[in-house]
Amino acid sequence: MVASLSSLGYSLPDALADLVDNSVSAGARSVDIEFTWNGPTSWVAVVDDGIGMSEDTLVTAMTVAARGPAAERSVTDLGRYGVGLKSASFSQCRLLTVCTAESQGVWLTRTWDLDVVEQTGEWRLLHKPPAETQRVLEQITDGRSRGTVVLWQRLSGYRNVPLEDQKTQQQFYDESEKVSAHLGLVFARFLTGSSALALRVVGVPVSPWDPFLSTHPSVRRLPVEQLPLDGHAVTVQPFVLPSLQRLSPSEAIQAGGPKGWLRQQGFYVYRRDRLILSGSWLGLRGLRREERYNLARVAVDIPAETDAQWQVDVRKATVVPPVALRRHLMRIAALVRTAAGETVRTRGQIAARQHGGSLTFAWNVRRDNGKISCRVNRNHPLVKAMLQEGAAEPARIRALLRLLEETVPVPALRVLHETDTEDDPEPFGGSGVADEQANQVAQQMFEVLVSQNRSPEDARQAIRSTQPFDQLRGFWNS
Numbered sequence: 077m078v079a080s081l082s083s084l085g086y087s088l089p090d091a092l093a094d095l096v097d098n099s100v101s102a103g104a105r106s107v108d109i110e111f112t113w114n115g116p117t118s119w120v121a122v123v124d125d126g127i128g129m130s131e132d133t134l135v136t137a138m139t140v141a142a143r144g145p146a147a148e149r150s151v152t153d154l155g156r157y158g159v160g161l162k163s164a165s166f167s168q169c170r171l172l173t174v175c176t177a178e179s180q181g182v183w184l185t186r187t188w189d190l191d192v193v194e195q196t197g198e199w200r201l202l203h204k205p206p207a208e209t210q211r212v213l214e215q216i217t218d219g220r221s222r223g224t225v226v227l228w229q230r231l232s233g234y235r236n237v238p239l240e241d242q243k244t245q246q247q248f249y250d251e252s253e254k255v256s257a258h259l260g261l262v263f264a265r266f267l268t269g270s271s272a273l274a275l276r277v278v279g280v281p282v283s284p285w286d287p288f289l290s291t292h293p294s295v296r297r298l299p300v301e302q303l304p305l306d307g308h309a310v311t312v313q314p315f316v317l318p319s320l321q322r323l324s325p326s327e328a329i330q331a332g333g334p335k336g337w338l339r340q341q342g343f344y345v346y347r348r349d350r351l352i353l354s355g356s357w358l359g360l361r362g363l364r365r366e367e368r369y370n371l372a373r374v375a376v377d378i379p380a381e382t383d384a385q386w387q388v389d390v391r392k393a394t395v396v397p398p399v400a401l402r403r404h405l406m407r408i409a410a411l412v413r414t415a416a417g418e419t420v421r422t423r424g425q426i427a428a429r430q431h432g433g434s435l436t437f438a439w440n441v442r443r444d445n446g447k448i449s450c451r452v453n454r455n456h457p458l459v460k461a462m463l464q465e466g467a468a469e470p471a472r473i474r475a476l477l478r479l480l481e482e483t484v485p486v487p488a489l490r491v492l493h494e495t496d497t498e499d500d501p502e503p504f505g506g507s508g509v510a511d512e513q514a515n516q517v518a519q520q521m522f523e524v525l526v527s528q529n530r531s532p533e534d535a536r537q538a539i540r541s542t543q544p545f546d547q548l549r550g551f552w553n554s
Contacts, residue, residue: 098224098226111249120168172187303401363413371419
């Protein structure tokens with residue numbers, strides 16, 4: 077049983093999210109997650125100011141599966157199987173201690189020492205923790221009148237690490253940053269509003285991450301749908317995010333989220349406002365991640381009473397859509413993907429119309445009769461000027477353009493791309509700022525446009541909207 081509970085596939089962020097669930101269910105308004113490095117005796121603790129537990133409730137909480145998934149729960153209870161505290165903790169440590177106090181009450185403590193359990197072959201729930209554990213608990217509870225502390229010691233992967241190992245120490249604290257980003261996504265709805273939860277990791281407030289950019293004026297909300305499921309309603313709200321041209325650089329980075337744009341598209345499944353699954357097309361037939369659908373995100377709120385139909389797992393990290401809803405979810409996915417694709421496709425066309433003709437793109441990519449063609453845009457200012465200025469040898473220039481068009485390395489790009497965007501080539505070094513080479517190319521375009529009777533300001537504005545300059549900052553700032 078110990079080995080099974082330790083091997084349920086929890087990551088550290090998932091495990092700590094499970095403990096924060098318990099704090100939220102206990103009415104906590106403040107939750108602190110502490111990481112303290114001390115070599116082999118390093119520890120992690122989750123400390124809340126919730127209602128605390130009586131002795132009987134504490135023993136029940138420490139008992140494996142004392143409450144099953146069918147047990148009646150309050151509307152604020154984020155639990156399901158009754159094993160979250162134990163399974164999440166045993167996946168990360170060998171010594172688990174819970175210390176709790178009701179309002180103005182005494183602090184009660186119970187400890188699971190898995191070394192003792194395995195040595196004795198008995199589930200011995202210890203009333204008194206080791207002396208070192210007691211010292212840590214006294215430090216944490218000093219000045220607190222109520223709440224609960226979940227303390228992890230003998231952490232997995234750190235038991236034989238010397239105190240002076242600085243690389244492992246840095247890795248230990250790097251984990252706290254991953255935890256903070258994950259909790260900001262999972263508990264985003266709890267971290268906003270007038271009665272927002274105060275959630276901190278190593279003393280730093282967790283920032284909520286809104287995958288739908290709900291407050292941005294350019295976000296599109298498609299119609300909300302209520303899908304019936306066994307007497308309950310599943311609420312589905314599709315969103316189409318603004319194109320990158322409508323976002324500031326910081327907004328674009330924020331909207332990309334912890335996993336990046338490609339991995340954040342898809343459904344976001346919530347249960348009692350707690351995120352269960354993010355950025356997934358739920359394995360629905362024919363739906364896969366594609367760059368043209370990066371702006372498509374869909375919020376799905378499932379009632380806790382339908383956990384069994386959604387096959388919510390012990391870790392509250394995966395779901396399987398019910399058969400009865402799959403055709404509806406596929407229909408909604410098709411709608412939001414189409415809308416997202418149109419947003420990506422039309423933004424360049426709009427910019428081109430605003431600045432006179434096919435200016436925006438150096439390449440024209442089309443699909444005709446099922447075949448994709450890539451052609452250099454002959455109306456691009458630099459291309460057009462080159463053809464005019466090279467009138468003495470137009471055949472050679474046109475031959476070069478045709479050679480480039482007919483040898484676009486599509487197979488190589490397909491192999492290298494692997495459906496990810498992290499290693500995509502970025503214009504002029506990828507810094508996002510116009511360097512000397514970018515300015516030289518822009519200057520040549522500027523001179524060509526002015527020679528075509530455009531005003532200097534109109535020429536500058538046209539270049540700013542032209543790929544790849546629409547992705548760079550720092551032109552003509554002086």
